[in-house]
Amino acid sequence: MVSGVFLLRQSSGLLVLYGLLLALLGWAGAAALISDPFMLPSPQMVIFRLIQDLSTPLLWHSIGQTALEACLGCLLGAVIAIPLAYLFFKSRIIAGVLSPSLAASQAIPAVALAPLLVLWVGYGLLPIVLLCALIVFFPILVSTLSGLKNLDEDIISAARLDGAGGWRLWKDIEFPLTMPSVFAGLRSGFTLSITGAVVGEFVMGGSGLGSRLSAQANVVDVSGLFGTILVLCILAATLYGSLVLLENQSPTVRAIRTK
Incomplete structure (x- = not known):
C-alpha cells in the first residue's frame, strides 16, 4: 500500500x-x-532578468509583501467562513436568508470592490487584506458546507449516543471529519488570495508584486513583466503545495483516508 x-x-x-x-x-x-522580444521575450531572457532581479532586496520585499497580504486575507476569510458554514449547516432558516445574498455578491468583480474599500478604510495593508478575504470567503464557505453535508450520519448518531453534543460534537467529530473539505477550500482560497492581493495593489498601491507589475507595464518592461508573473505563479504554487503538505501531515486527515 x-x-x-x-x-x-x-x-x-x-x-x-x-x-x-x-x-x-x-x-x-x-x-x-x-x-520580437517586445511582444514575447524568450525564456532565456526572462530567466536572466529574473536572476538579476532576485539578486536585489527590492523583489524579495515585494514577494514578502504580497505573500503577507494574501495569507492574512485568506486566514481572515477562513475565520469568518468556517463558523458561518457551520451555522448554515445547523440552521436552514439562516442559510435560506443569507445564502442568496452571498451567492449574488460573487458577481461583483474584485476590481470594483477595491475603490470602495479605499473610501471606507483608506490605503495601506488593511484594505488589501479585506479584499483578499472577500474573494476567498465564498469558496471556503461552500467547500466547508459541502463537507458538513456529507458527514457520515452513523458516526454522528453514535457520537450523540455517547453523550456528545453542541461544542463537543463539533470539536471532536464534525470539524475533524470536515477537515479534508476545509483544506480543499483553503487551497482554492490561498491561490485566489494571491490574485486579490495583486488586484488590490493595482488600485490601492503598495510595495508588492501588483505594484511592481503596474510600474513595469508603464515603462513597457516586457521581460520584467514576464518575470514578475512567473514569480506570482511560483508563489501561488508554493502556498498551494505547503497546504497539501500540511494536509498530508495532519493525523486527523490521514486517519480519515485510511478508513
Whole structure:
C-alpha cells in the first residue's frame, strides 16, 4: 500500500515536470517564431532578468509583501467562513436568508470592490487584506458546507449516543471529519488570495508584486513583466503545495483516508 502511494506521487511529480517542460518548449518555440522580444521575450531572457532581479532586496520585499497580504486575507476569510458554514449547516432558516445574498455578491468583480474599500478604510495593508478575504470567503464557505453535508450520519448518531453534543460534537467529530473539505477550500482560497492581493495593489498601491507589475507595464518592461508573473505563479504554487503538505501531515486527515 505504501509503495503504491509512493509510486503514485512519483508519477504525479513526473507528469508535472513533463507538463512544465512542454510549456517551456512551447514558449521557446513561439518566441522564436515571433522574433520580437517586445511582444514575447524568450525564456532565456526572462530567466536572466529574473536572476538579476532576485539578486536585489527590492523583489524579495515585494514577494514578502504580497505573500503577507494574501495569507492574512485568506486566514481572515477562513475565520469568518468556517463558523458561518457551520451555522448554515445547523440552521436552514439562516442559510435560506443569507445564502442568496452571498451567492449574488460573487458577481461583483474584485476590481470594483477595491475603490470602495479605499473610501471606507483608506490605503495601506488593511484594505488589501479585506479584499483578499472577500474573494476567498465564498469558496471556503461552500467547500466547508459541502463537507458538513456529507458527514457520515452513523458516526454522528453514535457520537450523540455517547453523550456528545453542541461544542463537543463539533470539536471532536464534525470539524475533524470536515477537515479534508476545509483544506480543499483553503487551497482554492490561498491561490485566489494571491490574485486579490495583486488586484488590490493595482488600485490601492503598495510595495508588492501588483505594484511592481503596474510600474513595469508603464515603462513597457516586457521581460520584467514576464518575470514578475512567473514569480506570482511560483508563489501561488508554493502556498498551494505547503497546504497539501500540511494536509498530508495532519493525523486527523490521514486517519480519515485510511478508513
